Amino acid sequence: MFCLRCGAKLKRKASNMQQCLSCGFEFYDNPKASVQVVLENDKGEILFLRRASDPHRGMLNTPGGFVEVGETLEEAACREVKEETGLRLKSESLHYIGSYIDQYLYKGTNYSILSSAFFARIGKSKIKISKESMEFLFYPKNKLPFKDVPIKSDVRGVKDYLKKFDKKGK
Numbered sequence: 001m002f003c004l005r006c007g008a009k010l011k012r013k014a015s016n017m018q019q020c021l022s023c024g025f026e027f028y029d030n031p032k033a034s035v036q037v038v039l040e041n042d043k044g045e046i047l048f049l050r051r052a053s054d055p056h057r058g059m060l061n062t063p064g065g066f067v068e069v070g071e072t073l074e075e076a077a078c079r080e081v082k083e084e085t086g087l088r089l090k091s092e093s094l095h096y097i098g099s100y101i102d103q104y105l106y107k108g109t110n111y112s113i114l115s116s117a118f119f120a121r122i123g124k125s126k127i128k129i130s131k132e133s134m135e136f137l138f139y140p141k142n143k144l145p146f147k148d149v150p151i152k153s154d155v156r157g158v159k160d161y162l163k164k165f166d167k168k169g170k
């Protein structure tokens with residue numbers, strides 16, 4: 001790793017911090033914030049998207065992505081849902097499920113992720129996927145495709161959703 005400010009070498013000073021030997025810049029290893037949204041339709045089915053690009057091309061995930069600078073978790077969740085499904089959600093319609101630690105390997109770098117999961121009901125809405133996905137699929141809660149969902153935090157978010165909110169789905 002090299003210094004973001006002057007380009008000199010960084011030296012690890014603590015488990016979560018590296019310091020530049022030349023200018024003193026301190027680089028902290030904070031996780032990247034991401035969001036995941038469990039969407040349930042009027043039949044009680046959960047929405048999954050088939051990924052169109054790597055990592056995990058062809059596998060499934062729930063809608064979500066990285067939080068941008070200046071966004072709250074709720075704003076990021078609404079934006080990602082709009083981008084990936086065409087649906088407009090309000091922040092008030094999101095229910096917090098939990099937060100999860102994960103890793104995300106992207107172009108050879110392994111990023112530490114802190115993912116926050118929400119759920120929302122979408123009734124009978126029409127889905128319009130983006131280029132990020134090949135198709136969308138709704139699964140009934142007794143047939144959820146966990147073996148095709150490689151992102152562990154996605155699986156945990158859906159499972160915790162079932163545990164915490166879905167009383168009749170068992």
Ligand SMILES: [Zn+2]
Pocket residue numbers: 003004005006007008020021022023024025
């Ligand atoms: Zn420096």
